[in-house]
Amino acid sequence: MKLSDVMSAANLSFYAEVGLCLFLVVFVTVVVRTFRRGSQAEFDELRRLPLGGDEE
Amino acid sequence: MSGRTENFTYNDAITRKFVMATIFWAAVATLIGLWLALMLVRPELSFGLPQLTFGRLRPLHTNAAIFAFAGNAIFAAVYYSSQRLLKARVFSDGLADIHFWGWQAIIVAAALTLPFGISQSKEYAELEWPIDIAIAVVWVLFAVNFFGTIAKRRERHLYVAIWFYIATIVTVAILHIFNNLVLPSGLLKSYPIYAGVQDAFMQWWYGHNAVAFFLTTPFLGLMYYFLPKAANRPVFSYKLSILHFWSIVFIYIWAGPHHLHYTALPEWASTLGMLFSVMLWMPSWGGMINGLLTLRGAWNKVAEDPVLKFFVVGITFYGMATFEGPMLSIKSVNALSHYTDWTIAHVHSGALGWNGFMAFGMLYWLAPRVFQTKKLYSTKLAEVHFWIGSLGILFYIVAIYAAGVTQGLMWRAFDETGRLAYPDFIETVVRIIPMYWVRVIGGSMYVLGILLGAYNIVMTWAARPSKYEEPVQSAPALAPYQGEEPRLIIPFHSTLSPAGHRLRYFAQAAWHRAWERRPLKFTVWVTIAVVVASLFEIIPTFLIRSNVPTIATVTPYTPLELYGRDIYIEEGCYNCHSQMIRPIRAETERYGEYSKPGEFVYDRPFQWGSRRIGPDLARVGGKYPHLWHVRHMEQPTSTSPASIMPPYAWLLEDDIEFGVIQSRVDTMAMLGVPYGEALKSAEEMARAQAQEIAAEIEKQGGRAGLEGKKIVALTAYLQRLGTDLKKKPKVEPAPSEQAPVKTASAGGDK
Numbered sequence: 001m002k003l004s005d006v007m008s009a010a011n012l013s014f015y016a017e018v019g020l021c022l023f024l025v026v027f028v029t030v031v032v033r034t035f036r037r038g039s040q041a042e043f044d045e046l047r048r049l050p051l052g053g054d055e056e
Numbered sequence: 057m058s059g060r061t062e063n064f065t066y067n068d069a070i071t072r073k074f075v076m077a078t079i080f081w082a083a084v085a086t087l088i089g090l091w092l093a094l095m096l097v098r099p100e101l102s103f104g105l106p107q108l109t110f111g112r113l114r115p116l117h118t119n120a121a122i123f124a125f126a127g128n129a130i131f132a133a134v135y136y137s138s139q140r141l142l143k144a145r146v147f148s149d150g151l152a153d154i155h156f157w158g159w160q161a162i163i164v165a166a167a168l169t170l171p172f173g174i175s176q177s178k179e180y181a182e183l184e185w186p187i188d189i190a191i192a193v194v195w196v197l198f199a200v201n202f203f204g205t206i207a208k209r210r211e212r213h214l215y216v217a218i219w220f221y222i223a224t225i226v227t228v229a230i231l232h233i234f235n236n237l238v239l240p241s242g243l244l245k246s247y248p249i250y251a252g253v254q255d256a257f258m259q260w261w262y263g264h265n266a267v268a269f270f271l272t273t274p275f276l277g278l279m280y281y282f283l284p285k286a287a288n289r290p291v292f293s294y295k296l297s298i299l300h301f302w303s304i305v306f307i308y309i310w311a312g313p314h315h316l317h318y319t320a321l322p323e324w325a326s327t328l329g330m331l332f333s334v335m336l337w338m339p340s341w342g343g344m345i346n347g348l349l350t351l352r353g354a355w356n357k358v359a360e361d362p363v364l365k366f367f368v369v370g371i372t373f374y375g376m377a378t379f380e381g382p383m384l385s386i387k388s389v390n391a392l393s394h395y396t397d398w399t400i401a402h403v404h405s406g407a408l409g410w411n412g413f414m415a416f417g418m419l420y421w422l423a424p425r426v427f428q429t430k431k432l433y434s435t436k437l438a439e440v441h442f443w444i445g446s447l448g449i450l451f452y453i454v455a456i457y458a459a460g461v462t463q464g465l466m467w468r469a470f471d472e473t474g475r476l477a478y479p480d481f482i483e484t485v486v487r488i489i490p491m492y493w494v495r496v497i498g499g500s501m502y503v504l505g506i507l508l509g510a511y512n513i514v515m516t517w518a519a520r521p522s523k524y525e526e527p528v529q530s531a532p533a534l535a536p537y538q539g540e541e542p543r544l545i546i547p548f549h550s551t552l553s554p555a556g557h558r559l560r561y562f563a564q565a566a567w568h569r570a571w572e573r574r575p576l577k578f579t580v581w582v583t584i585a586v587v588v589a590s591l592f593e594i595i596p597t598f599l600i601r602s603n604v605p606t607i608a609t610v611t612p613y614t615p616l617e618l619y620g621r622d623i624y625i626e627e628g629c630y631n632c633h634s635q636m637i638r639p640i641r642a643e644t645e646r647y648g649e650y651s652k653p654g655e656f657v658y659d660r661p662f663q664w665g666s667r668r669i670g671p672d673l674a675r676v677g678g679k680y681p682h683l684w685h686v687r688h689m690e691q692p693t694s695t696s697p698a699s700i701m702p703p704y705a706w707l708l709e710d711d712i713e714f715g716v717i718q719s720r721v722d723t724m725a726m727l728g729v730p731y732g733e734a735l736k737s738a739e740e741m742a743r744a745q746a747q748e749i750a751a752e753i754e755k756q757g758g759r760a761g762l763e764g765k766k767i768v769a770l771t772a773y774l775q776r777l778g779t780d781l782k783k784k785p786k787v788e789p790a791p792s793e794q795a796p797v798k799t800a801s802a803g804g805d806k
Contacts, residue, residue: 023306023307023585023589026306027302027303027306027307030298030299030302030306031299031302034295034298034299035295035299043294043295044294045213046213046215046216046294047284047290047291047294048290049141049211049213049215050137050140050141050215050217050280050281050284050285050290050291051284051285051288051289051290052140053139053140053141053143054140054527054529
């Protein structure tokens with residue numbers, strides 16, 4: 001019996017949809033946490049990073 | 057947390073090198089493109105030289121545009137911006153130089169192999185295995201240098217541009233390696249370990265994500281650094297940029313199969329691809345809006361500064377292309393657009409508008425700084441470049457959209473009696489030739505702009521000081537990371553249980569802020585996301601049998617057909633011809649029975665193609681007599697007066713290298729192709745079949761003595777295409793009988 005026999009019998013295509021949903025959930029979590037209030041000050045500091053770097 | 061102040065300098069010499077390489081390859085890539093556009097209206101411009109034909113040069117154009125032009129621009133951006141964002145000199149100057157020269161050597165190797173037909177025939181992955189290995193090595197050295205720089209940084213936080221660079225480096229490495237797994241059959245020839253549907257799947261998983269992680273993420277990194285720099289104001293919303301990043305890592309990676317709608321791919325896989333593609337639209341526009349709003353209150357600067365103009369138009373094209381991409385992945389739209397010039401218009405609005413304009417905006421900003429001239433040689437000239445380039449893009453894409461939609465509609469048009477309105481393919485070609493001329497005009501304008509840009513930058517370089525300064529920077533060293541927990545936004549309450557504490561820690565996403573400062577963890581997570589998403593897509597295609605049902609009458613190619621197939625690959629016929637009939641009535645009427653996954657199990661590499669400049673060839677076997685193919689290949693206009701296919705007269709002169717056939721058959725056998733008898737006698741079998749075909753050509757009134765010529769092998773292959781389905785299944789298919797010398801039926805003369 002080959003691996004592909006096992007895999008074929010296991011009805012796995014369903015898991016791709018599960019994977020898709022998992023990714024969606026993780027992604028939504030990231031979105032939600034990013035847009036929470038409160039982290040603004042820190043982000044403000046980060047925003048300005050490109051403007052430094054060179055001493056004139 | 058901060059240590060004592062340290063002094064350091066930046067390595068801008070490496071940026072200067074990549075800047076120069078970028079403008080050089082920009083000119084080369086677009087000039088080849090222009091030449092190809094001309095050859096589509098004047099095929100005789102190949103002058104009968106194999107190296108100049110469309111099929112061989114088109115891969116050079118795409119590879120040069122992506123890896124030489126965009127690639128060098130990316131490296132210039134990465135070296136300049138990451139040193140400054142990390143407040144550290146590049147980890148190793150020596151590695152940076154090896155990276156530079158190694159990359160240029162790879163590009164030269166591409167230019168020395170692709171026109172000579174040395175090709176894997178997988179789009180944007182055409183380079184043969186020794187060059188692929190060189191690419192992997194150079195990429196790894198680049199990665200070592202990049203992560204080395206991160207390790208010695210003096211800025212704890214990694215700005216979002218660095219995230220984009222990390223994702224690029226990791227993902228491109230994975231894509232490149234897994235799409236190029238081949239078994240060599242000689243120094244410059246190989247067969248992929250994947251066959252048919254699986255090979256197609258790997259290829260477009262690669263192709264799609266190469267667009268994401270070579271032409272999108274690094275350019276977004278570039279945007280998030282150079283746009284604020286040029287506008288001298290911070291990015292509009294940092295939150296939006298984080299969202300933008302994760303959407304690409306989590307969602308874009310899933311969308312690959314949308315390149316293969318209506319092909320022999322399982323339904324669920326392409327539906328999945330479609331869903332994710334549509335979801336991508338929103339974060340991409342978030343990114344575009346973020347870029348444009350960064351210029352809030354600075355629009356007066358845009359009027360004066362060509363750098364910002366390039367950025368504004370570049371970002372706008374990003375928005376257009378990322379809107380159009382999801383749209384094209386919707387099946388009903390794709391049914392019309394696929395195989396037409398619509399796709400070509402789409403990629404050029406991305407490549408010329410987004411990549412080209414972002415790159416030149418950056419170059420104009422960088423040149424006076426890295427060449428230390430205080431200003432650009434000529435701002436006026438840059439303005440001219442901007443306008444002529446923008447107009448050029450408009451001419452190009454409007455004409456090619458029109459061509460795509462026109463041809464797509466003609467292919468599917470039926471008359472009142474229910475028959476194809478344009479049964480003769482060439483009618484649909486002739487109709488769009490005027491639009492091809494407009495493309496030549498638009499393309500010329502764009503190229504002219506690039507030449508002006510190159511001149512401008514070279515003249516800026518000419519005004520450089522006799523010796524470059526290396527201004528000394530200073531910044532406090534980072535104390536070694538103690539692994540301290542980032543503070544919570546709402547302070548810890550002693551009343552909270554440990555579990556409650558953890559929950560809050562999670563909810564406030566302190567974990568995220570913690571590991572975005574820890575590049576190793578960050579990189580590992582990005583890699584896991586990319587790998588997991590890829591595996592979810594790939595594994596079922598490989599391991600679920602029902603996805604590729606076997607067809608009993610499908611047998612391996614005979615040794616001569618295999619050799620003929622390799623000629624088809626060398627000549628890059630796949631650049632103009634598909635071999636994949638979709639289950640759509642307009643297609644089955646025109647080309648015959650739609651293609652089944654099981655028909656491709658011996659196709660290494662697959663040859664489905666992506667653009668039908670000529671008709672589909674999946675069932676061309678037996679459609680014409682052998683002699684027709686000989687005449688048509690020698691001079692296509694002899695059988696189809698308006699044809700724009702290049703003449704392939706040398707195939708009637710060049711000898712078949714019978715000596716290599718055995719080793720090619722052996723390589724295929726090693727990959728699991730049941731070759732039976734041919735394992736011992738591939739050469740004799742090939743000679744016998746060639747003899748048979750040549751005799752028939754002579755009988756049909758053609759030239760005598762072709763039995764040793766390449767045309768016979770190519771004909772053998774073309775006559776085999778799509779015929780297996782029509783064969784009667786054998787009662788007992790013994791492996792040894794599976795590769796007999798076959799002559800496809802020569803009937804069906806029209």
